[in-house]
Amino acid sequence: MDENADLLNDATSIWQDVVLTWGEAALAALPRFGFAIVVLAVAALLIWGVKATTRRVARRMNLRRNLTDVILLLVSVIGWFLALLMAVTIVFPTVTPSNALTTLGLGSVAIGFAFKDTFENFLAGILILMREPFEIGDHIHCEEVEGQVEQITIRDTHIRQTDGQLVVVPNAHLFHNPVQVRTNREFRRTSIICGVAYGEDVDEARGVIAEAVRHVDSVRDDVRDIQVFAKAFGASSIDFEITWWTGSAPVDIRSSRDQVVAAIKRALDDAGIEIPFPYRTLTVNDPIEVKSVKAESDAA
Structure with missing residues (x-):
């Protein structure tokens, strides 16, 4: 009984030391946590300001709404990525930006192989929106798909065929194959x-x-x-x-x-000008023997 009690007391003291160590580390990290929260708040304000400015500039340049959405998405992703990277390095001083970027780089390579087609369609959508080879409302023909463009998204393009069916075409397909824009001119x-x-x-x-x-x-x-x-x-x-x-x-x-x-x-x-029907002329080289019905009956 005494040995069990000693073991229980030792385990309890160890857990107390661990909890005390964690508590001291948390208290020591509180200022860093507070500073990281401030950095994230400032980053949120900066991202909001950049997005508002981007909207005004896009409106003045008459950019497509979908292209504007893509630019705003990229601004948000890049801004929050940098802000989170800075916050992590503040809270955990042992994590340097180079180590974090190395880890993210290895992870992005694996993700890139897993979602190759998705990223290809995403990049193709950005290039299509930037180059503007066709617009919403245009009639286009690509491979076996022909119809009116209803929507252009980051990943795919929605085409309404003349028979009423909706075809969702991946942007990479439109980017790699010739596209005939039938309504490019009036x-x-x-x-x-x-x-x-x-x-x-x-x-x-x-x-x-x-x-x-x-x-x-x-x-x-x-x-x-x-x-x-x-x-x-x-x-x-x-x-x-x-x-x-x-x-x-x-x-x-x-x-x-x-x-x-x-x-x-x-x-x-x-x-009075004739639109002719097809004519067919038969030419017979050898004479054809013609027998009357009466002659055949007499012979019988």
């Missing part, structure tokens, strides 16, 4: 092929087609004049290529083609 050129019969006068047909297209409301001949060229000898027609300028949105293209096709058909009909 007007875009489009074309169709129209054929007339071989017996018709080519110059007359060209003039009728050009005059018909020129009077279509959706055709912007004030931007550039329409062009009608005889393109090729088709299977049963002389083919004309008709090009003109109209609105750049996909619905503008489809609507204008509808109006132009109807106008050309109407004008050619009024002028």
Whole structure:
């Protein structure tokens, strides 16, 4: 019993010494903790001021809202990183900035390998927002995706296809592949092929087609004049290529083609110019023997 009591007393004294040591260390570190809190408070004020200034500058420069958000995020991350690094070195004097940066560097390498695709999309999103190759509302085409840009985030871009489906495309995909911005300008050129019969006068047909297209409301001949060229000898027609300028949105293209096709058909009909059906001519080299039904019945 006496030995157990001695062991219990020794353990109790050891714990008391440990708690006393921790308490003395905590009391000694209180000023450092207070100073670290002051540093964090000052850092918060500085970050708030820098972000407010950044918002005003971005507003004057007419930067995109998403790009402004990215800049503000980077300001916050860098500011709080430096503030926390300074606070840690104040509270724990044995931790030097170089040691902390070395540890963070090794950790960032591991995190970088684990989240490679995420960081790639993040950096691609920043570059897309800074370069502004396309904007919200533009119609774009990349690989098998085509539609209207609805939102550009740090990681991905939301594209609404013409059939109503929403496609979320990683920014790295848009950054590494060619992107066709169909609405980069207000007007875009489009074309169709129209054929007339071989017996018709080519110059007359060209003039009728050009005059018909020129009077279509959706055709912007004030931007550039329409062009009608005889393109090729088709299977049963002389083919004309008709090009003109109209609105750049996909619905503008489809609507204008509808109006132009109807106008050309109407004008050619009024002028008596034939739009031929496909013809097929059969040539027989050897004579064909023809027997009448009466001869066959008599022979029977």
